[in-house]
Amino acid sequence: xxxxxxxxxxxxxxxxxxxxxxxxxxxxxxxxxxxxxxxxxxxxxxxxxxxxxxxxxxxxxxxxxxxxxxxxxxxxxxxxxxxxxxxxxxxxxxxxxxxxxxxxxxxxxxxxxxxxxxxxxxxxxxxxxxxxxxxxxxxxxxxxxxxxxxxxxxxxxxxxxxxxxxxxxxxxxxxxxxxxxxxxxxxxxxxxxxxxxxxxxxxxxxxxxxxxxxxxxxxxxxxxxxxxxxxxxxxxxxxxxxxxxxxxxxxxxxxxxxxxxxxxxxxxxxxxxxxxxxxxxxxxxxxxxxxxxxxxxxxxxxxxxxxxxxxxxxxxxxxxxxxxxxxxxxxxxxxxxxxxxxxxxxxxxxxxxxxxxxxxxxxxxxxxxxxxxxxxxxxxxxxxxxxxxxxxxxxxxxxxxxxxxxxxxxxxxxxxxxxxxxxxxxxxxxxxxxxxxxxxxxxxxxxxxxxxxxxxxxxxxxxxxxxxxxxxxxxxxxxxxxxxxxxxxxxxxxxxxxxxxxxxxxxxxxxxxxxxxxxxxxxxxxxxxxxxxx
Amino acid sequence: xxxxxxxxxxxxxxxxxxxxxxxxxxxxxxxxxxxxxxxxxxxxxxxxxxxxxxxxxxxxxxxxxxxxxxxxxxxxxxxxxxxxxxxxxxxxxxxxxxxxxxxxxxxxxx
Numbered sequence: 001x002x003x004x005x006x007x008x009x010x011x012x013x014x015x016x017x018x019x020x021x022x023x024x025x026x027x028x029x030x031x032x033x034x035x036x037x038x039x040x041x042x043x044x045x046x047x048x049x050x051x052x053x054x055x056x057x058x059x060x061x062x063x064x065x066x067x068x069x070x071x072x073x074x075x076x077x078x079x080x081x082x083x084x085x086x087x088x089x090x091x092x093x094x095x096x097x098x099x100x101x102x103x104x105x106x107x108x109x110x111x112x113x114x115x116x117x118x119x120x121x122x123x124x125x126x127x128x129x130x131x132x133x134x135x136x137x138x139x140x141x142x143x144x145x146x147x148x149x150x151x152x153x154x155x156x157x158x159x160x161x162x163x164x165x166x167x168x169x170x171x172x173x174x175x176x177x178x179x180x181x182x183x184x185x186x187x188x189x190x191x192x193x194x195x196x197x198x199x200x201x202x203x204x205x206x207x208x209x210x211x212x213x214x215x216x217x218x219x220x221x222x223x224x225x226x227x228x229x230x231x232x233x234x235x236x237x238x239x240x241x242x243x244x245x246x247x248x249x250x251x252x253x254x255x256x257x258x259x260x261x262x263x264x265x266x267x268x269x270x271x272x273x274x275x276x277x278x279x280x281x282x283x284x285x286x287x288x289x290x291x292x293x294x295x296x297x298x299x300x301x302x303x304x305x306x307x308x309x310x311x312x313x314x315x316x317x318x319x320x321x322x323x324x325x326x327x328x329x330x331x332x333x334x335x336x337x338x339x340x341x342x343x344x345x346x347x348x349x350x351x352x353x354x355x356x357x358x359x360x361x362x363x364x365x366x367x368x369x370x371x372x373x374x375x376x377x378x379x380x381x382x383x384x385x386x387x388x389x390x391x392x393x394x395x396x397x398x399x400x401x402x403x404x405x406x407x408x409x410x411x412x413x414x415x416x417x418x419x420x421x422x423x424x425x426x427x428x429x430x431x432x433x434x435x436x437x438x439x440x441x442x443x444x445x446x447x448x449x450x451x452x453x454x455x456x457x458x459x460x461x462x463x464x465x466x467x468x469x470x471x472x473x474x475x476x477x478x479x480x481x482x483x484x485x486x487x488x489x490x491x492x493x494x495x496x497x498x499x500x501x502x503x504x505x506x507x508x509x510x511x512x513x514x515x516x517x518x519x520x521x522x523x524x525x526x527x528x529x530x531x532x533x534x
Numbered sequence: 535x536x537x538x539x540x541x542x543x544x545x546x547x548x549x550x551x552x553x554x555x556x557x558x559x560x561x562x563x564x565x566x567x568x569x570x571x572x573x574x575x576x577x578x579x580x581x582x583x584x585x586x587x588x589x590x591x592x593x594x595x596x597x598x599x600x601x602x603x604x605x606x607x608x609x610x611x612x613x614x615x616x617x618x619x620x621x622x623x624x625x626x627x628x629x630x631x632x633x634x635x636x637x638x639x640x641x642x643x644x
Contacts, residue, residue, distance in 0.1 A: 045555030049580040054555075110631035122639055125630040127583055127620055147557060168557050193596045198576035199555050232577035232596035240642075285641050291634040294619040298579065299594030302612065463557070 010167070010174040012143070013392065014040040015384035016377070017163055017178035019150045019204065021047025022054070023366065024346020025184030026133035027100065027373025028380070032182075033140035035381035040176050041142050042165065044149040044185070044466075045199050048134035049127075051186050052322050052347070053366070055196040056126040056235065057293045061354075061367035062101045063094055070094055077364065081325075081356020082492035082503065084217075084510055086530035089353035092333070096371035104129070107136060123292075124366065126196075148174055149466045151404050151459065153181065153207050154396035159340030160211055161396045164404070168463040171407060179384025179391040180341045182376045183208055183328060187321035187347035188477045190426050191419060191470075194225055194234040194317045195295070201470040202321070202477035204348040208328045209476065210399040213337040214514040216329035216350040216524070218477075219484035219495045220357040222432045223323035224265070224316035226257060226276070231299040234317050237362065238289060238296055241281035244274050245311055262496075265316055265429040275311040318427050323361035324494060325351040326481070329512055334379025335372050341383060345369070345376040352510055357493020401455065401516055402472065407462035414453070415464075418471040421450055426478050436498045440486045447482065450475050455517070480513045487511055487521040535575040536582075536592050538604045540613065541566055543589035550581040550590060572599065579616055586623070588614030 016032040018025045021043030029041045043050050063073040074090045101121045105111055109132055111119040137144060150165040154177070162177040185204030189197035205215060225234035226242075239257035244264060246252060252274055255263040267274050281289060286308060290297055300307045321327060328337055328344035330353065335343050346369040351360040354368055384391060398404060425443040426432050454472050459465045488511055490504035491497050509523040536558060539550075546565035555578065560570040569575075577596035582588075591607040593600050607613055621628040629635075 045557070046553045049553045049578075049584070050555040055578040055580055110628045112631050112633055112635040114636050120636040120639065123635060125620070125628070127580070127622070128628055128630040146552065169551075193576055196555070196576065196578045198574075230595050230597060233594075237642075282641075285638065288634045288638040288641070291629060291632050292638045294616070294629060295579065298616055298619075301615070302594040 010172055012040055012174070012176045014038045014176055014178045015391070016180050016182065016380045017042065017176045018182045018184055019163060019207070020044070020184035020186060020346070020348065021137075021144065022051035022184065022186055022346060023130070023133065023369035024348070024373035025182070026130075026137050027370045028182045028184055028345050028377035029137050029142045030140045031374040031377030032381040033142050035378060037381035037384055039140070039142040040145065040178070041137060042145040042148040042150060042163070042174070042176065044147070044203070046146045047137065047144050048130050050199050052196045052200060053369070054126045054130040055295060057123060057295070058126065058366045059123045059363035060101060060121070061094065061097055061363040062121045063098065065095070065098060077355045077358045080493070081352070081358035083508060083531055084352045084356030084493070084526055085354050086527055088530055093354050093367055093371045096374055097367040100370045100374060104132070107132060145174060149203070150207060151461060151465065151469055152398045152400035153211050153342075155211050155399045156394050156396050158394070160342040161391070161394045163207070164398070166461045166463070166466065168466060171462060173461050177392070177394070177396065179387045180343060180380035182343040182345055182380050183348045184345045184373060184376070185348045187324065187327065188474060189320045189322045190318055190423055190474055192318040192320075192427065193232045194227070194319045194322065195232050197319065197322055200322055200347070202473040203470060204344070205328060205480070206469070206473035206476050207399075208337060208339070208342060208344065209514055209516060210401055211339045211342060212514075213339045213342055214329040214512050215326065215480050216510050216512050217326035217352040217357065217484070218321070218480040218513050219488045219511060220326045220352070220493050221321045221324040221481040222435075222494055222496070223319040223359050223361065224261070224429070224433060225319050225323065226261070226264070226314050227317045228299060229313040229315045230303070233295055233299050234319065235293050235296045238278060238293065239276065241278045242276040243279050244276050244314075247273060247275060249311070261316065262433070264314070265433050268316065269429050273313050276314045277311050278308050281308060316429065318432070319361070320426070321477070322347055323359045323365070325355055325357060325360045326484070327351065333375065334382070335376035336379055343376040343380045345372040357495055359494060403458045404465070405458045405460050407460050407465070409458070409460055415468050415471050418450055418454065419474065422447070422471070422474045422478055426481070434496055434498050435485050437486065440482045444479065444482050444486070447475060447479050451479060476516060479519050483519045483521050484511045484513050535572055535577055535596065535599055536569055536590065537599060537602050538591035538607050539567055539569060540589040540604050543587045543613070545587050547586065549584050549586065553584045554581050583617050583620060583622065585617070588617060
């Protein structure tokens, strides 16, 4: 083995290793365990509070199994998503989400009751949901490693066989050898401080790509959420009740939370501060809104602002692929990647299969997380079982592009500088939201340079090294994003090209990408049997 | 960002050290957690929510430290406000089960 093993290091064996402990990771873990697999779950932070879901409330794509309701649900984002979703995937995600939400009810999630006394299962409160998921993971006999980011995947000629990382609170190295690995590390929001998103730095994309796995839909990575300028709270749904104004109280023509979001961006680009107030909310629903998303009101209450009647300044905060739909390409129904032994779930995986290039934000992402998590958990458990005794005694090597070294032996002092440089390419609205060939090419030249700078730098197995790997992951993610955006010479879904402002029927395909030193992009046909007739 | 750890309220359970997703706290020598890496705070309010004795205060500003003191937070009745609204803690009902969740869904499609 080429892996360095300091004294006191944690070395474990499992059938399935799940990396990431948000909704997708926890569903993968309990599902794999229910198939008899020995499962370990490693989270970068704390399983139960980490990620975009835990601090939020979210709708869920929960639709009763009635043909008419299901067809309507499937059609809802289909056109907006640029017709890139597929029937079969929408069907099986709706089906599995329905089952899993019912399981949550049985497991004790406190759903409210409707007028008929039935449990109302169309949404989940993040803190409650993720606290329950942690409990279910433990009850399933899964070993949880908290504060344990993965730094590298371990591979041999047969595929992926484990991962290694560091426990940031103790400095101990950890290594898990596993028959199969599920990547459930979430999307990438580039440390924009969108609510709960600063642990979502594209780590899983990098880990997967280093083993040769592919990505898909990385051009659908320019989701921006409306938020007060001073706040991390990026819950955008309520802004459907907002009007937008300048400081003097005159309305911003055409601004809105959905289609009018571009107008807000253009005003902010001009250097004009935009303000909002939720003055379209009818009086009788105000108390309902307050209860439904308690965290939405927290920053206002604490600042003494009444968002229904006071103007407050807003910004658009980058949520990248968290609310975008790009991610690791799924190769089959078990959520396997193209690399044997490697699976992907949740926001780490592409969500084009259920919502195309339109945002996965809210109900679709929540449904995708719990269903793709379950699919991946089943797939990984079955794969590990098939390996049987071949799983042990493998000669595994690190797949990392950077050498991971003992703590204290590498210099990664430039990390903050690199992160800022990447943010300068992906955060500005005139680079990422409104894309042009010239802008994308300029960004890519600088991003390629940043990648080269980091490429041969050793990364230490410590909290400092974790940040260096995050910077690498964000750099790589930005390069897949912008190479894909350059290749799609049209406007489709959330991907907007200023120089190609309309949708081109000739580009009705998904874009698969990959590679590290040399990034490549190629079209992949949408299964024509799976499209919905116009 | 996290700004207040109330020494008088803290029971040294160090739940906040465990649950913080971005590892902002360190366990102090006296058992009381210290805010060791405030810059890493993502203002997600999870530490405050998990604190069983309402000893923490996360200011709503995610971009800068506002410098609120424990006394000010206490006087303004800010400690424990979020936990109460979420309905966590003895004798409380989780907001997740609130009838309004259902009633709002009849008005709005989020």
